[in-house]
Amino acid sequence: MEGLTSLKVPFQAFSSSSRPRSWITSTQVNVSRRNPFFTFSVRAQVESTEGSATIAASSAESVVEALKVKEWEVGMFQDEVAASQGIRIRRRPPTGPPLHYVGPFEFRLQNEGNTPRNILEEIVWNKDVEVSQLKERKPLISLKKDLENAPPVRDFIGALRAAHERTRLPGLIAEVKKASPSRGLLRENFDPVEIAEAYERGGAACLSVLTDQKYFKGSFENLELIRKAGVKCPLLCKEFIIDAWQLYYARIKGADAVLLIAAVLPDLDIKYMIKICKILGLAALVEVHDEKEFDRVLGIEGIELIGINNRNLETFEVDIANTKKLLEGERGKIVRERNIIMVGESGLFTPNDIAYVQEAGVKAVLVGESIVKQNDPRKGITNLFGKDISLS
Numbered sequence: 001m002e003g004l005t006s007l008k009v010p011f012q013a014f015s016s017s018s019r020p021r022s023w024i025t026s027t028q029v030n031v032s033r034r035n036p037f038f039t040f041s042v043r044a045q046v047e048s049t050e051g052s053a054t055i056a057a058s059s060a061e062s063v064v065e066a067l068k069v070k071e072w073e074v075g076m077f078q079d080e081v082a083a084s085q086g087i088r089i090r091r092r093p094p095t096g097p098p099l100h101y102v103g104p105f106e107f108r109l110q111n112e113g114n115t116p117r118n119i120l121e122e123i124v125w126n127k128d129v130e131v132s133q134l135k136e137r138k139p140l141i142s143l144k145k146d147l148e149n150a151p152p153v154r155d156f157i158g159a160l161r162a163a164h165e166r167t168r169l170p171g172l173i174a175e176v177k178k179a180s181p182s183r184g185l186l187r188e189n190f191d192p193v194e195i196a197e198a199y200e201r202g203g204a205a206c207l208s209v210l211t212d213q214k215y216f217k218g219s220f221e222n223l224e225l226i227r228k229a230g231v232k233c234p235l236l237c238k239e240f241i242i243d244a245w246q247l248y249y250a251r252i253k254g255a256d257a258v259l260l261i262a263a264v265l266p267d268l269d270i271k272y273m274i275k276i277c278k279i280l281g282l283a284a285l286v287e288v289h290d291e292k293e294f295d296r297v298l299g300i301e302g303i304e305l306i307g308i309n310n311r312n313l314e315t316f317e318v319d320i321a322n323t324k325k326l327l328e329g330e331r332g333k334i335v336r337e338r339n340i341i342m343v344g345e346s347g348l349f350t351p352n353d354i355a356y357v358q359e360a361g362v363k364a365v366l367v368g369e370s371i372v373k374q375n376d377p378r379k380g381i382t383n384l385f386g387k388d389i390s391l392s
């Protein structure tokens with residue numbers, strides 16, 4: 001028996017969030033008789049979000065395996081593109097290259113690079129797995145339906161501008177933060193709604209709510225609870241966003257703004273996510289840490305809000321002079337010309353710190369530790385600014 005069978009099999013090999021997606025669009029199974037056995041060979045045409053290719057193998061299983069390897073290779077290529085933009089954080093999932101089986105033995109193609117190089121990379125790799133699982137449970141199509149029932153979006157940037165005009169001090173984004181990788185547990189008796197309400201009474205313009213569970217002991221439930229409790233300050237969903245799906249999810253849970261970290265996201269992802277944010281009505285706080293990231297972000301159209309993180313997310317080093325350094329000279333001039341709101345983030349504890357970053361050119365600050373640790377977070381705000389900034 002000699003024959004050729006052609007099948008059309010749409011097949012999605014994996015649905016990992018940031019990974020390229022591939023489909024086998026057609027397969028050819030070649031059956032030939034070589035006495036005393038039949039032999040099979042399979043050719044598959046693969047279309048992916050990154051292009052198309054033909055994979056040949058001796059069985060259907062090995063086509064699937066070859067496809068997984070191809071996807072992994074494309075992922076490696078994406079990492080190279082990111083690296084060419086100065087991004088050191090690799091987006092590879094923690095599993096590394098797919099397993100191969102030869103008889104009873106299993107082995108990996110390559111074993112290099114399966115360990116994260118720093119905390120940010122570790123967070124991102126775990127987030128990749130977490131988001132993939134969430135997406136399986138709630139695909140984008142069902143999230144889009146839920147958008148109709150999402151609470152109305154509030155003007156995050158408008159609230160910061162208004163607070164700055166009212167107080168002549170940087171508008172405060174007060175962070176609801178229970179723990180962090182660098183500082184451990186920040187507050188034992190952590191009631192997110194109580195803290196959020198105290199921040200609002202204390203004069204915060206906006207709130208930042210950490211939603212990452214594993215590293216910050218946060219949750220989307222906290223975000224929802226705060227929103228449903230009637231807190232009027234617009235809410236930033238403080239997440240490690242690696243996939244546009246998370247923007248929809250944040251919006252449904254009541255966010256008015258999201259964080260996009262330039263150390264993690266290549267330019268194309270930032271541009272694409274900014275567009276989606278605009279469609280959803282979300283403000284995007286694009287976070288940079290060094291000159292290179294800042295220049296990349298300034299090269300992207302439509303950016304209204306940029307945060308300078310004084311904490312190096314790879315080493316945890318905090319230095320508020322970073323805000324001053326980045327806003328000096330040409331970059332500061334561009335920001336002023338474009339009327340971009342700059343946010344000074346992390347490591348702000350005293351009125352002197354606030355004055356220092358204001359002098360450097362920020363119109364807003366993002367503060368967690370110094371206020372969340374106080375018994376009365378409202379008083380924490382007054383101490384931070386050296387005066388009562390509430391409306392009362």
Ligand SMILES: O=C(O)c1ccccc1NCC(=O)[C@H](O)[C@H](O)COP(=O)(O)O
Pocket residue numbers: 119120175177180181182183309311313345346347348366367368369370
């Ligand atoms: O806070 C950390 O330890 C941390 C570690 C790794 C990634 C991000 C991290 N923090 C996020 C932030 O940038 C801060 O929560 C935010 O700027 C407030 O900082 P702070 O006032 O120093 O708590």
